[in-house]
Amino acid sequence: QSALTQPPSASGSPGQSVTISCTGTSSDVGGYNYVSWYQQYPGKAPKLMIYEVNKRPSGVPDRFSGSKSGNTASLTVSGLQAEDEADYYCSSYAVNNKYVVFGGGTKLTVL
Amino acid sequence: QVQLQESGPGLVKPSQTLSLTCTVSGGSISSGDYYWSWIRQHPGKGLEWIGYIYYSGSAYYNPSLKSRVTISVDTSKNQFSLKLSSVTAADTAVYYCARLRSPSSNFDYWGQGTLVTVSS
Numbered sequence: 001q002s003a004l005t006q007p008p009s010a011s012g013s014p015g016q017s018v019t020i021s022c023t024g025t026s027s028d029v030g031g032y033n034y035v036s037w038y039q040q041y042p043g044k045a046p047k048l049m050i051y052e053v054n055k056r057p058s059g060v061p062d063r064f065s066g067s068k069s070g071n072t073a074s075l076t077v078s079g080l081q082a083e084d085e086a087d088y089y090c091s092s093y094a095v096n097n098k099y100v101v102f103g104g105g106t107k108l109t110v111l
Numbered sequence: 112q113v114q115l116q117e118s119g120p121g122l123v124k125p126s127q128t129l130s131l132t133c134t135v136s137g138g139s140i141s142s143g144d145y146y147w148s149w150i151r152q153h154p155g156k157g158l159e160w161i162g163y164i165y166y167s168g169s170a171y172y173n174p175s176l177k178s179r180v181t182i183s184v185d186t187s188k189n190q191f192s193l194k195l196s197s198v199t200a201a202d203t204a205v206y207y208c209a210r211l212r213s214p215s216s217n218f219d220y221w222g223q224g225t226l227v228t229v230s231s
Contacts, residue, residue: 038218
């Protein structure tokens, strides 16, 4: 079981769009639509932003969207706002092994 | 509104067993739609899944921790617990409990987290 691969950092100016990638294998990301994304502010618990690749929980702005192609999932934040500056983690579930695996996290900076 | 709250010692000595409890309120731990999970985060690092348990007692663990981890559930108290044995300084982390929704397998509710330091 290896961690999913995310870029350590990403950045964009207010109003721009930024995309964060999350690469796994055919056993996790590529095998099922069980990819989720979490936002975490310093000192706080993570918050679910996207589940099942592209679904948003109630209350999450539609500026946040998710997608997947093959073994790579992506989180796109459109119309960047200062409040979007946080750490973002992807997660996937490996159905066959019943494991959960996280990505290493991406620090999003709003310039 | 579901709430989860971790409790337990903030300081554990090396080689001892770390024990934490998560109390669930606002919902039943016996709901068949969810698993109950532990996740940790080393200082300044990313999230690490520890394991999860179903209300029936079926549990699944991270292979890298499996030999030292036990997760149990007490449906009468609406609580679930984590035990991590033979701890070292490398187990110093913020420990979170969270609800894992089935089958979509996302963590939709989290506790606030509790810092456990392993030190003599």
